[in-house]
Every structure is written in structure tokens, then in C-alpha cells.
Amino acid sequence: MNTVFLLIVLVAFVTAAWHQVTREPGDPDDPEATTPMAELSEAVVESAGGAVELAIGLIGVMTLFLGLMKVAEAGGMLTVLARLIRPLMTRLFPDVPPDHPAMGAMILNMSANALGLGNAATPFGIRAMQELDKLNPHKGTATNSMALFLAINTSSITLLPTGVIALRAASGSVEPAAILPSTLFATACATVAAVIAAKTYQRLSAVPKPDPVPTGRLGSEEGTPDSAAHDRQQEQEAEPAMTEAAEASQTGYPVWVSYLFLAGLLSLIPLSIVYGRVIAPWIIPGLIVFFLLYGVIRGVRIYEVFVEGAKEGFQVAVRIIPYLVAILVAVGMLRASGAMEAMVRWVGGFTEQLGLPAEALPMALLRPLSGSGAYGVMASIINDPAVGPDSYTGMLVTTLQGSTETTFYVIAVYFGAVQIRRIRHTLAAALTADVVAVIAAVAVCLWLFA
Numbered sequence: 001m002n003t004v005f006l007l008i009v010l011v012a013f014v015t016a017a018w019h020q021v022t023r024e025p026g027d028p029d030d031p032e033a034t035t036p037m038a039e040l041s042e043a044v045v046e047s048a049g050g051a052v053e054l055a056i057g058l059i060g061v062m063t064l065f066l067g068l069m070k071v072a073e074a075g076g077m078l079t080v081l082a083r084l085i086r087p088l089m090t091r092l093f094p095d096v097p098p099d100h101p102a103m104g105a106m107i108l109n110m111s112a113n114a115l116g117l118g119n120a121a122t123p124f125g126i127r128a129m130q131e132l133d134k135l136n137p138h139k140g141t142a143t144n145s146m147a148l149f150l151a152i153n154t155s156s157i158t159l160l161p162t163g164v165i166a167l168r169a170a171s172g173s174v175e176p177a178a179i180l181p182s183t184l185f186a187t188a189c190a191t192v193a194a195v196i197a198a199k200t201y202q203r204l205s206a207v208p209k210p211d212p213v214p215t216g217r218l219g220s221e222e223g224t225p226d227s228a229a230h231d232r233q234q235e236q237e238a239e240p241a242m243t244e245a246a247e248a249s250q251t252g253y254p255v256w257v258s259y260l261f262l263a264g265l266l267s268l269i270p271l272s273i274v275y276g277r278v279i280a281p282w283i284i285p286g287l288i289v290f291f292l293l294y295g296v297i298r299g300v301r302i303y304e305v306f307v308e309g310a311k312e313g314f315q316v317a318v319r320i321i322p323y324l325v326a327i328l329v330a331v332g333m334l335r336a337s338g339a340m341e342a343m344v345r346w347v348g349g350f351t352e353q354l355g356l357p358a359e360a361l362p363m364a365l366l367r368p369l370s371g372s373g374a375y376g377v378m379a380s381i382i383n384d385p386a387v388g389p390d391s392y393t394g395m396l397v398t399t400l401q402g403s404t405e406t407t408f409y410v411i412a413v414y415f416g417a418v419q420i421r422r423i424r425h426t427l428a429a430a431l432t433a434d435v436v437a438v439i440a441a442v443a444v445c446l447w448l449f450a
Contacts, residue, residue: 005330012333016040039336047332051324063310065162068291070309075298081111087258095145102131106149113156126417133418140421147426148198154405155190155433158183161402168398171382173389177284179399182444186403189440194433201425327376355442363397364438368407395449403437
């Protein structure tokens with residue numbers, strides 16, 4: 001992201017400087033005529049202020065959604081989902097014993113991702129990798145189960161992209177939840193692609209001979225102070241994830257119940273595509289009522305728990321302000337300099353024929369590399385008065401944001417937790433899923449919103 005940020009700023013500066021030097025002399029009768037460098041300076045100030053205003057507008061919606069999700073989490077919704085998809089997991093991961101703790105942690109990680117609970121998903125994912133590593137005969141090398149788990153994790157089916165819906169609402173969208181059908185379709189396609197890619201690539205990716213394990217590192221009882229401290233820290237960070245919910249997820253519901261749920265979930269994809277615009281206005285009010293009633297039925301003190309989750313939403317919204325300022329200033333400079341317009345003219349003719357506007361290209365390319373960077377690009381696009389959140393381009397970039405993951409970050413964090421150095425086919429499978437997600441997002445957005 002450092003290189004991307006610097007490159008955008010340098011391109012904007014050089015372009016504006018070129019226009020400044022080569023421009024024709026201004027009208028002497030109009031001394032207040034704006035020069036290219038003056039426009040660039042004005043764009044910097046306006047973009048920085050706009051980023052903060054956007055974040056402030058986002059705080060209310062973010063606190064609402066994270067408060068509702070906290071109610072659902074406290075009511076045990078993660079456990080319910082974990083039990084429902086357990087039969088499918090045992091078939092996807094035949095190398096993992098059905099009653100092994102890794103299975104429960106993976107199920108809870110995927111359930112949290114499906115509900116948009118990224119903060120809850122990460123501890124589950126780290127614990128899943130630690131448990132999978134206990135089954136790993138080649139320490140330091142990713143197993144087939146690890147690679148498949150991370151490929152699914154980066155392409156996880158998303159039922160509720162809360163963050164993107166919140167940003168769309170803050171940007172003035174008439175139907176903030178209109179991307180639910182398109183996101184569900186794109187993530188379903190990406191997840192299927194991730195499974196197929198991981199199963200296919202594992203046949204072409206032989207397990208290499210492991211390096212000798214140094215004393216005090218992997219597999220030894222005595223560790224160096226640094227490694228021991230690191231391991232203890234990872235255990236402490238992941239420990240809250242392995243709660244009663246993780247243990248309960250080991251049992252599962254009867255197989256016919258799970259298959260009935262999966263069939264119902266798959267049926268939502270065509271129904272949401274066909275009737276997406278009809279049901280979109282009902283989604284947000286319906287979700288509020290559903291989560292609160294679910295919490296009441298499960299005996300949750302919904303007001304106190306909602307407030308607790310809302311506090312987390314406030315902190316998240318404030319935390320992203322620096323990222324928004326950085327990327328929105330860079331993108332604002334790029335547009336004010338004329339470089340963005342030149343790029344659109346150069347590439348737009350080709351990508352428009354494929355349904356991918358040139359304005360959305362940076363978003364599609366940046367998403368696997370930097371979540372905050374892609375988030376900022378998306379925010380700048382949908383807050384552009386010439387585009388807006390409810391245009392085709394606005395729908396596409398928000399669908400892309402909800403359909404793809406920061407692949408390199410996820411791989412680095414999860415594999416770093418267990419010191420995996422040879423990732424084998426993991427990255428190839430995850431990037432394959434990312435490409436499929438972009439293609440599916442373009443296709444479904446063309447169908448629904450073009």
C-alpha cells in the first residue's frame with residue numbers, strides 16, 4: 001500500500017505540473033483564473049475534509065449494524081450456523097477428524113464471516129490454523145486443509161455485508177441493501193471456485209521436504225524466549241474464540257436438517273436476483289426486527305448488548321478516518337490533475353465493453369492487496385456526485401467490496417500465527433476465487449443494475 005499511495009500522489013503531481021508548465025498564458029483580464037497546481041491544492045484540502053465528514057456520517061450507521069450483530073452473536077446465532085453446516089465441512093475436509101477442535105473453529109470462522117463479523121472471525125481463524133497445525137506432519141508447510149480453509153475464508157459466502165451497506169447508507173443511497181443479492185451471488189460463485197481451485201491445485205502442488213526444525217521452534221518443548229512469548233500471545237488472542245459455542249458446534253444437527261438449510265440458502269441466490277429490487281426496501285427494517293426478536297427469544301438483554309456492540313462500531317468508524325483521509329486525498333489529487341480522466345479515456349473503451357468501467361478498475365485490482373485502500377477508493381467513487389452509490393458503477397464497486405477479501409493480508413496473518421513458510425497452492429487458489437468474484441460481480445450487476 002505504501003507503493004500504491006506514493007505512486008498515485010506522484011502521478012497526480014507530475015500530471016498537474018506538466019499541465020501547469022505547458023498551459024497557455026492566462027487571460028490578463030482574469031487574474032483569478034485557476035491554474036492546474038492551484039486546483040490540485042484545492043483538491044487536497046477538500047478531499048481531506050470530505051473524508052472526515054464521510055467518516056462522521058458513517059459512525060451512526062456502523063454503530064447500528066454492529067450493535068445488531070452483537071445481539072445476534074450473544075443469542076448464539078454463530079453456534080446455530082456452525083451446527084447447520086457441519087455435515088458439509090466433514091466432506092470438504094476429509095483429513096480433519098469430525099470431532100477435532102479445528103473443525104469447530106473453522107465452522108465458527110466461516111459463520112462469522114457470513115454474518116459480516118470480521119472482528120469475531122479472526123480469532124476463530126487463528127485458532128483453526130493452530131489446531132490444523134497440530135495435524136500437520138510437515139511443520140512450516142501448508143497442508144491441503146490449510147490451503148482450502150484459507151481459500152474459502154478469502155471468498156466466504158456473505159449473507160450480510162454490513163460495512164458496505166453502512167457506507168452506502170452514509171453516502172445517501174436510496175436502497176443501501178440493494179447489493180445483498182449481487183454480493184450473495186458473487187461470493188457463492190467465488191466460494192465454489194475456491195473449493196474447485198484448491199482441490200485441483202493440490203494435485204499439482206506436492207508437499208516439499210520440510211526443513212530441519214531448529215531447537216526451540218516448531219515441534220519442540222523448549223522455545224526461545226521470543227518464540228515462546230509469540231506463541232503465548234497468539235494463544236491469548238485466540239482463547240476467547242474457543243468458548244462454549246465452539247464446543248457446541250462439534251455436535252451438529254441431523255443431516256437432513258443441514259441439507260434442508262443448505263438447499264434453502266442456495267435457493268436464495270436466484271430468488272434474490274429475480275426479486276432483489278422488490279425486497280431491497282424491506283431488508284434493513286426486517287433485519288432490525290429479526291435480530292431484536294431473535295435476541296429476546298434467546299433471552300438476551302438486547303438493549304445492553306446492542307449498546308456494547310454499538311460502542312465497537314463507533315471505534316471502528318473512528319479508526320478508519322486516517323485511511324480514508326490518505327486514500328481520498330490521493331484519489332482527489334489524481335482526479336484534479338487530469339490523470340484519472342486520461343486513464344478513463346485510454347482504458348474505458350475496452351473495459352466498458354466487458355461491463356467493468358475504468359473508474360472501477362483500481363478498486364478491483366487493489367482489493368486483494370489492501371482492504372483500507374480499496375475501501376477508500378470505493379468511498380471516493382460512490383461519493384462522487386457524477387457517480388453516486390445507486391448508479392451502475394456505484395453498485396458494482398460496492399458489490400466488489402463485499403465480494404472479495406484482502407487476500408494477502410489474510411494469508412500473512414493466519415499463516416504467520418503458525419509460522420507457515422511454504423504456502424504451496426494457497427495463494428493461487430485464493431486469487432482464482434478473487435478473479436471469479438470480480439467476473440461474477442460484473443455479470444450480476446449487469447443483469448440487475450445496468
